Amino acid sequence: MFESLSDRFESVLGKLKGKGKLSEADVDEALREIRLALLEADVNFTVVKNFCARIRDRAVGEEVSKALNPGQQMVKIVNDELTATLGGETIRITYNSKPPTVVLMAGLQGSGKTTNSAKLARWFKSQGRHPLLVGADLQRPAAVEQLRTLGRQIEVPVFSEDTDPVQVAKSALTEARKTGRDVVIVDTAGRLAIDADLMDEVRRISEAVDPDYTFLVIDAMTGQDAVNTAEAFHATLELDGVILTKLDGDARGGAALSVKEVVGRPIAFTSTGEKLRDFDLFHPDRLAGRILGMGDMLTLIEKAEEVYEKDQAEAAATRLLEGEFTLEDFLDQMQQLKKMGPLSGVLGMMPGIPKEVKNAQIDDREIARVEAIIRSMTPAERVDPDLIDQSRRVRIATGSGTEPARVGELIKQFKEMSKMMKRMGGAGTKRLTKSRRKVAKGKAKGPGGRSTGAGRVAPKGKAPLRLPDFEADLGGSKPGGGLRLPGLPGGPESDPFGLG
Amino acid sequence: MTVILIIVAVVIVLGLIVGLGFIAPRNRRGSLEPPSKRRTLVDDRVVPPEEVERAALVEAEVAADLATHVPVDDVVVEEVAERPRFRDRLGKARAALSGAMGSIAGRSKIDAETWDELEEALILADVGVGSTQELLDHLRARVKVDGLSNGEELLGALKAEMANRLSGFDRELKLSSDSGPTVWLFVGVNGVGKTTTIGKIGVRQVREGRTVLMAAGDTFRAAAAEQLGMWAERAGAEFVRGNEGGDPSAVIFDGVEAASARTIDLVLADTAGRLHNNVNLMEELSKVRRVADKGDGTVTEVLLVIDATTGQNGLVQAKQFTEAVELTGVVLTKLDGSAKGGIVIAIHDQLGIPVKLVGLGEGAEDLVSFDAHEFVEALFA
Numbered sequence: 001m002f003e004s005l006s007d008r009f010e011s012v013l014g015k016l017k018g019k020g021k022l023s024e025a026d027v028d029e030a031l032r033e034i035r036l037a038l039l040e041a042d043v044n045f046t047v048v049k050n051f052c053a054r055i056r057d058r059a060v061g062e063e064v065s066k067a068l069n070p071g072q073q074m075v076k077i078v079n080d081e082l083t084a085t086l087g088g089e090t091i092r093i094t095y096n097s098k099p100p101t102v103v104l105m106a107g108l109q110g111s112g113k114t115t116n117s118a119k120l121a122r123w124f125k126s127q128g129r130h131p132l133l134v135g136a137d138l139q140r141p142a143a144v145e146q147l148r149t150l151g152r153q154i155e156v157p158v159f160s161e162d163t164d165p166v167q168v169a170k171s172a173l174t175e176a177r178k179t180g181r182d183v184v185i186v187d188t189a190g191r192l193a194i195d196a197d198l199m200d201e202v203r204r205i206s207e208a209v210d211p212d213y214t215f216l217v218i219d220a221m222t223g224q225d226a227v228n229t230a231e232a233f234h235a236t237l238e239l240d241g242v243i244l245t246k247l248d249g250d251a252r253g254g255a256a257l258s259v260k261e262v263v264g265r266p267i268a269f270t271s272t273g274e275k276l277r278d279f280d281l282f283h284p285d286r287l288a289g290r291i292l293g294m295g296d297m298l299t300l301i302e303k304a305e306e307v308y309e310k311d312q313a314e315a316a317a318t319r320l321l322e323g324e325f326t327l328e329d330f331l332d333q334m335q336q337l338k339k340m341g342p343l344s345g346v347l348g349m350m351p352g353i354p355k356e357v358k359n360a361q362i363d364d365r366e367i368a369r370v371e372a373i374i375r376s377m378t379p380a381e382r383v384d385p386d387l388i389d390q391s392r393r394v395r396i397a398t399g400s401g402t403e404p405a406r407v408g409e410l411i412k413q414f415k416e417m418s419k420m421m422k423r424m425g426g427a428g429t430k431r432l433t434k435s436r437r438k439v440a441k442g443k444a445k446g447p448g449g450r451s452t453g454a455g456r457v458a459p460k461g462k463a464p465l466r467l468p469d470f471e472a473d474l475g476g477s478k479p480g481g482g483l484r485l486p487g488l489p490g491g492p493e494s495d496p497f498g499l500g
Numbered sequence: 501m502t503v504i505l506i507i508v509a510v511v512i513v514l515g516l517i518v519g520l521g522f523i524a525p526r527n528r529r530g531s532l533e534p535p536s537k538r539r540t541l542v543d544d545r546v547v548p549p550e551e552v553e554r555a556a557l558v559e560a561e562v563a564a565d566l567a568t569h570v571p572v573d574d575v576v577v578e579e580v581a582e583r584p585r586f587r588d589r590l591g592k593a594r595a596a597l598s599g600a601m602g603s604i605a606g607r608s609k610i611d612a613e614t615w616d617e618l619e620e621a622l623i624l625a626d627v628g629v630g631s632t633q634e635l636l637d638h639l640r641a642r643v644k645v646d647g648l649s650n651g652e653e654l655l656g657a658l659k660a661e662m663a664n665r666l667s668g669f670d671r672e673l674k675l676s677s678d679s680g681p682t683v684w685l686f687v688g689v690n691g692v693g694k695t696t697t698i699g700k701i702g703v704r705q706v707r708e709g710r711t712v713l714m715a716a717g718d719t720f721r722a723a724a725a726e727q728l729g730m731w732a733e734r735a736g737a738e739f740v741r742g743n744e745g746g747d748p749s750a751v752i753f754d755g756v757e758a759a760s761a762r763t764i765d766l767v768l769a770d771t772a773g774r775l776h777n778n779v780n781l782m783e784e785l786s787k788v789r790r791v792a793d794k795g796d797g798t799v800t801e802v803l804l805v806i807d808a809t810t811g812q813n814g815l816v817q818a819k820q821f822t823e824a825v826e827l828t829g830v831v832l833t834k835l836d837g838s839a840k841g842g843i844v845i846a847i848h849d850q851l852g853i854p855v856k857l858v859g860l861g862e863g864a865e866d867l868v869s870f871d872a873h874e875f876v877e878a879l880f881a
Contacts, residue, residue: 039629042811045620109834110807142723192837219691223626223811225839246690249775251813333511348511370508383524412860413508 009078011038016074027059030074041252044227047085047261055081085257086284091241091268092215093127098133100173101181102209105243106202106233106407107217111188112245114143116217116271117187119279120243123269124154124183132181134172135160136205140191147187154276165189165201169209180496183234193232203236213240215268218255220247226255230263248273248345259410260284303349307339323422327382330414331374338367372400373407384413384416404426607651610643610816614651618658625879627842628812631849635661659876662845666872668787669842669854671829673801680796681713681759683767685752686831687785687821688805690773693833695724697805698768699731701857703864706735710765715755716741717748720772727772735864738764748772748784749791756797767797776820788827803856805831807840818847833859836866840879 012033016026031052038048058077095101103120105113114137121131128439135144144160151158157179159172169186176184188205189197207215214237218226233239240257247270256267267282288419313336316329339347342364374382376399381387388396388411390404397404570591604621607614622632635658642648642657676682686694686703693717703714714732716739718724725741732739740750740758752769759767774781793799804827806814821827832841834853834868844855855870 036629039623040812042626042813045623108809108837110693112691144725146723192834194838211712219805219807219809221689221811221813222809223814223843224624225626225809225837226811228838229809246775248777249689249813250777250816251811254811323614330508330511343510350510410508417508 003005009034013075015079024060025055027074031056034078034493035167038254038257042223042226042254042258044224044258044262047227047258050261051085051257053083066344082257083285085261086267089266089285090281090283091266093268095129095182096212100176100184101129101182102173102211102431103183103185104144104206104209104211104237105185106237107190107216108192108219108229111190111217111219113137113217114146114187114188115270116243116245116279117147118154118156118268119271119276120215121151121156121183121185121338122154122276123279124185125154125214129183130181131156131185132172132176132179133158133170134184136165136168136172136185136186138162138165138168138191139220143187143189150276154254166204166208170203173209184209193229199232199236206237208455213268214238215241215243215283216259217243217245218259219253220244220253220255221249221251222255227262228362230265231261234263236263237266239263241265241268243269243271243329245271247271248278256489272345303340304336308336312336320418323418325421327374327377327385328379331371331382334367334371343367369400369402369406370410373402373410376400385415406457534647589643594668604651605655609650609656610648614654615640618654621880622842625840625842626811626814627879628815628846631842631846635850655880659880662876662879663872665845666848667873669852671856671870672855673856674828676798676800678798679711680798681756681764681767683752683756683769683792683797683799684791684801684803685769685771685773685792685799685825686803686805687825688773688826689775689817692773692805692807692810694729694773694805695731695770697768697833697857697859697867698728699735700739700859700864700867702731702735702768704867705766706737710739712768713755713759713764714739715752715769717752717755717765717770718772719744719746719748721753724770724772731871737768738762745874749788752788752792753795755860756792756795760796778819782820782824785821786824787819801828801856802826802854803829803831804812805833806841806844806847807833807839808835808837809839810841810843811847812843814843814844815846815850818851818853822851822853827853829854829856831855831857831867832870840877841875844875846855 005040012030016030034055035048038051039045043051055077059074101225103121107113108252117133117495121133121299124131133147135147137143137161139149144158147160148158159168159175161168161171163171164297165188172184172186176182186205186209188202189198191202193199202269216230216233216237216239222229230239230242240261242256244253244267247253260266266284267394269279270282272278272280287404314334316325316333319325319329337343337346343366373396376396377385377388379398382391388407394408396407546800604614604617618639619632619636622635623629627635638661639654639658642661645652646657648654648657673684674682686698688694691724698714702714705712712735714728714735714737716725718728720743721830725744729739729741731737738758740751740755742748742754748771751768755767755769758764769788769792771785772781774785776782789799790803802825804818804821806817810817818830829843830847830853832844835841835858847853848855855875857867858870858875859865
């Protein structure tokens with residue numbers, strides 16, 4: 001999601017970037033487009049109005065920066081405001097000094113409360129806590145059973161009893177103290193914000209357990225009504241934050257922007273997929289970068305860190321730069337990549353991917369096909385693809401259920417790619433250790449247009465659409481600077497994928 | 501094959517990023533989370549937590565979503581039978597909202613502010629920017645031609661135009677004239693209320709004297725089939741289910757065969773909720789649709805269930821689903837909340853798919869036929 005919104009923003013702001021001087025008319029024109037883009041993304045009408053007014057004030061107002069030209073300044077202002085509207089900082093979960101820490105989940109029917117209770121429990125578990133799930137949704141028989149199933153999957157105990165929701169919540173606290181669980185997550189039944197009886201019930205639950213955190217679960221596909229819902233729940237429960245679900249759809253997620261603005265509570269967590277681990281803290285600043293088409297490297301790296309075997313990856317990278325990268329290594333790397341979820345998600349987080357590529361429907365089975373091709377090669381072939389002649393190609397194609405042409409294509413592209421990497425590796429390993437250290441350092445304060453730090457967008461006129469830190473640290477070896485990773489073109493104008 | 505190139509590029513680049521120790525300083529997170537995080541992560545890796553999930557989980561989500569809004573109360577189901585009209589049902593929700601339209605209707609002249617307010621009201625009802633602009637342009641022309649001079653007339657013209665756009669569709673739920681059973685297929689994203697809708701329709705159809713079989717094509721999770729089974733019991737319908745994780749097409753095919761053998765009139769086929777941008781799941785759905793038609797049964801209705809709170813994404817959903825399974829209509833659920841479901845206007849306008857039923861509450865009798873005039877009135881209530 002957010003992709004279409006970012007497309008729109010990119011084109012609007014792209015027009016401004018080159019300008020040495022911004023007239024009021026330019027600003028208004030851009031704002032009209034921004035307004036349209038936001039409304040189409042289901043951002044609440046009033047929120048859009050205020051958002052645009054703020055940008056206009058700042059853009060037309062005095063803010064002069066010597067470092068940035070007016071066009072870039074506009075990008076910066078939009079980025080700042082977007083970040084502010086999305087909620088500034090990532091929520092910081094603190095724990096009650098007298099355990100258990102209690103979390104209450106509330107929301108409309110069908111927003112995903114039960115699933116996200118379990119996801120949240122898993123998250124707490126990953127933080128080294130000992131959560132207890134509480135099934136206080138007694139309205140429908142299957143709810144508690146479902147929670148139990150989920151609880152089994154993440155190995156978190158589930159408490160419920162056949163009384164009434166308020167009583168269940170109360171007993172759960174006793175149970176938690178007795179069994180030493182330090183976080184209690186109370187799943188409640190879905191209810192309409194206008195249903196006075198049910199809203200009263202959830203208030204009584206809340207009073208009974210005195211939650212440290214009350215989260216409203218909202219579907220990312222929600223339209224203008226998200227604000228009404230959030231307001232109503234906030235009035236009853238005093239929310240601490242919002243959990244935004246179904247972000248793996250293609251909704252543009254305007255609800256995310258609206259809710260924070262109207263209720264003044266941040267998006268705390270987002271749920272981005274069907275699996276229990278597709279759930280994490282929400283980082284507003286990174287999302288702003290993503291909406292503005294600058295990628296989200298931090299999240300990408302974090303995700304990668306979680307799934308990649310570090311030593312193996314390091315060794316592979318070294319070989320890659322030395323030109324010793326084989327198809328065998330490639331296969332290993334691909335296994336790691338697969339763990340990061342659908343390819344389109346990964347692409348979405350990389351900066352500088354042209355939108356034709358991002359939007360192309362990528363069937364993840366293609367990865368399996370590539371894998372099948374490589375697995376159909378002999379070990380010798382994997383190390384030295386030059387061995388592969390026509391006859392071997394046919395054999396590999398048959399073995400993998402593909403066409404000989406595709407085998408050829410894969411080998412060709414693999415070779416080209418590794419050749420480029422080798423060239424990039426330049427002097428070889430000697431530099432590598434050094435540069436690695438530098439990379440790590442550069443991350444903190446690299447000059448390369450950090451895509452995610454608030455307000456540090458594309459300084460010095462560099463397009464933000466590259467892998468900035470590579471550029472800063474490795475690229476220095478080559479005259480002409482920027483290391484343009486093949487396949488990650490330097491900007492939207494190049495189109496090596498031939499999709500344009 | 502560009503996909504290969506993309507894959508190669510991503511794999512290599514990503515491998516390089518990680519491999520080079522392109523590793524963000526940990527303390528970036530340190531301030532936010534307790535230090536135990538890191539260790540746990542490592543531990544997790546040793547005992548991979550990922551194994552769990554997908555199928556069961558998704559199921560669960562669907563289950564949660566679907567089931568949540570069915571407080572399947574016998575009381576409600578048994579309550580008979582006088583169909584509530586839109587307005588009675590909506591009264592509760594709408595009273596809570598101040599009528600934005602009141603102030604427009606009260607205006608004695610049409611000025612820029614009137615237009616702004618009108619635009620705001622339409623957008624807040626999720627009608628969407630495109631449709632709103634179009635409606636307002638149309639109205640501007642009408643103001644000149646018909647000499648509309650005050651807010652009330654303007655509002656009248658707008659309602660008439662919207663009702664006009666919503667009219668002229670056939671909203672009957674069709675039964676097959678062939679000898680075999682009629683099949684109605686229900687599709688939609690997660691959590692919109694497919695299973696509930698089937699339950700309610702089943703109750704109504706049985707009341708109208710038809711024999712009904714419900715087929716639990718949502719094989720993704722345990723609770724879905726059980727939930728539908730409960731509705732079947734309440735409605736007095738037959739019920740066919742398959743194994744968890746089984747092929748939904750097969751379950752529905754079996755349902756149709758069973759219905760045929762027992763000379764049952766109508767098969768209501770449930771499917772698992774799926775996001776419309778998930779290519780594989782949409783392909784699965786196409787197959788369900790094809791297979792449902794294969795036996796003695798005839799698919800006469802493929803209904804997309806949409807939640808009234810859905811925003812502009814609803815149009816995309818309708819587009820994708822109709823590409824996959826050729827929708828014959830829409831069921832708009834949860835219209836008894838404060839959301840107004842304006843997106844269905846765009847769905848009518850751009851895709852020509854009519855809303856056939858509207859869900860206005862939890863009981864079976866709260867699922868009513870769509871009425872354009874009342875819907876428009878409710879939009880502005």
